[in-house]
Amino acid sequence: xxxxxxxxxxxSEKLRQRLKAGGIIAAPGAPDSLTARLIEQAGxxxxxxxxxxxTASRLGRPDIGLLTQTEMTAHARDMARAVSIPIIAxxxxxxxxxxxxxxxxxxxxxxGVAAIHLEDQVAPKRCGQLxxxxxxxxxxxxxxxxxxxxxxxxxxxxxxxxxxxxPAIGPEExxxxxxxxxxxxxxxxxxxxxxxxxxxxxxxxxxPGPKVVSIVDGNETTALTMRDLEQMGFAVVFYAMTALxxxxxxxxxxxxVLKRDGTPAKAASAMMxxxxxxxxVDLPRFQALDExxx
Numbered sequence: 498x499x500x501x502x503x504x505x506x507x508x509s510e511k512l513r514q515r516l517k518a519g520g521i522i523a524a525p526g527a528p529d530s531l532t533a534r535l536i537e538q539a540g541x542x543x544x545x546x547x548x549x550x551x552t553a554s555r556l557g558r559p560d561i562g563l564l565t566q567t568e569m570t571a572h573a574r575d576m577a578r579a580v581s582i583p584i585i586a587x588x589x590x591x592x593x594x595x596x597x598x599x600x601x602x603x604x605x606x607x608x609g610v611a612a613i614h615l616e617d618q619v620a621p622k623r624c625g626q627l628x629x630x631x632x633x634x635x636x637x638x639x640x641x642x643x644x645x646x647x648x649x650x651x652x653x654x655x656x657x658x659x660x661x662x663x664p665a666i667g668p669e670e671x672x673x674x675x676x677x678x679x680x681x682x683x684x685x686x687x688x689x690x691x692x693x694x695x696x697x698x699x700x701x702x703x704x705p706g707p708k709v710v711s712i713v714d715g716n717e718t719t720a721l722t723m724r725d726l727e728q729m730g731f732a733v734v735f736y737a738m739t740a741l742x743x744x745x746x747x748x749x750x751x752x753x754v755l756k757r758d759g760t761p762a763k764a765a766s767a768m769m770x771x772x773x774x775x776x777x778v779d780l781p782r783f784q785a786l787d788e789x790x791x
Contacts (some may be wrong), residue, residue, distance in 0.1 A: 509654050512583040512611040513684075515542065516707060521727035526737035528554040528744075530579035534777055536740070537580045544580060546573055546610070547737040548587035554741075562621025566592035566601055574608035583611030585657070585733070590620045591641060598641055599648035606653040614657035614687050614709070615645055617674065630665040630690070635674045642681045657709060658683035663700075664690035672703045685709050685732060692716045701729035711735040714742055 515522060524543040527533040528550025536544050549560040551572050556563055564572075573586045586605055591598035598615070605613050616622060617638040619631040642658050649656065658678030662671040675686040687709035688700045697710060697718055710731045712718050726734050747767060754764040761768075775781070 507652060508577075508583045508609060508611040509652055512543065512585075512655060515583075516685075516732055521723055521731055522733045523723055524585055524733060524735050525740055526550050526735060527576065528741045530576045531778070532740050532744070533576045533580045533584070537582050538777065541582070543583045543585060543611070543733070544576070545735045545737055546576055546584050546586040547735075547741070548589060549737060550741045551587070562589065564589075566597070566604065570601075570604040570608050573605060573610050577609035584609075585612040585614070585735075586610040586654075588613040588615050590618055590622050591615050591645065592620075595641070595644045598644050602645050602648045602653060602656075603650065606650050610654050612655035612657055612684070614659040615642060616659040616661055616689070618661050630661050632660075632662060632665050635670075635677050638674070639677055639681045642678055642683055646682050655684040657685045657687050659687040659689055659709075661689050663688055663696060664692070668696060668699045672700070675700070675704045675708070679704075679706055687711070691718060694718055694721060697721060697726075697729070701731065705730075707732040709733040709735065711737055714738045 512522075522543050523541055524545040525536050525539075525541055526545045526547035526549070527536055528547065532550075533544050533546075548564065548569065551569060552558055552560045552564050555568065555572065569587070569589070573584065577584055586608075588601055588605060591601050602613070617632050617635065619633055638658075638660075642656065645656050658675070658681065660671055660674040660678065662674050671688045675688050678686050685707040686704060688704065689711055691697050691700065691710065692713070694717055700708065700710070708731055710726055710733075712721065712726075712734060714736075721729075723734060751761060751764040751767065755761045769777070
């Protein structure tokens with residue numbers, strides 16, 4: 498057993514096999530390794546390493562392309578060490594030209610993630626839910642995706658082609674790009690920025706094959722259940738913000754109680770106990786090592 502987790506490059510094959518088995522894979526977003534452990538503990542099959550959450554947890558800033566390639570891959574590596582289930586990671590735009598994309602794929606492979614998605618925005622990119630998104634030509638992004646596929650090592654991560662054309666241009670261009678990226682050879686396609694159920698239905702109807710959908714809290718798409726999305730033909734669903742937004746609210750509420758009362762006593766019912774938290778971070782296993790060899 499590894500001291501810091503059990504992920505190896507075989508997680509990509511594990512994800513491939515799970516996709517072939519059919520049924521939808523729900524991957525809640527993890528902004529950090531602790532949340533990733535909570536997701537695994539809750540019984541989910543995969544984790545989404547969200548760039549939105551990574552930027553918020555590391556910098557306390559918005560998702561507008563502030564994190565570098567090395568920061569993101571280090572974040573992925575730490576997360577992969579903490580869990581054993583597959584991680585699907587945000588790789589932004591690939592962080593540069595063809596050579597940068599090749600290094601990005603290699604770094605994420607070495608980090609131990611099962612899949613990455615690469616998007617077609619102009620760098621610096623921004624969250625797919627924000628206004629002002631600018632896209633590179635679809636043909637240019639096809640070449641970039643082919644570069645990523647050609648650069649992937651044996652047992653390397655699945656490549657997901659993401660387009661942000663839905664909010665930037667509209668459904669017709671989003672579908673066109675998704676089909677082009679499929680033809681380029683990606684393992685899955687991901688049309689991001691879907692805010693309405695009708696947009697999800699359009700992608701489901703017009704984009705065949707393995708595809709990803711992201712359900713963002715605060716949008717009407719949260720009315721769609723995992724079963725609904727599975728019946729619509731999606732292979733993977735991200736819940737990128739759910740854990741992050743919930744945790745932020747819980748921390749803010751607890752701190753408000755502490756500030757008001759001068760004690761956290763009235764917030765205790767919403768907290769994990771010390772013993773529960775110790776179990777979450779695997780303290781008993783490390784204590785056993787100390788007792789045996791210390």
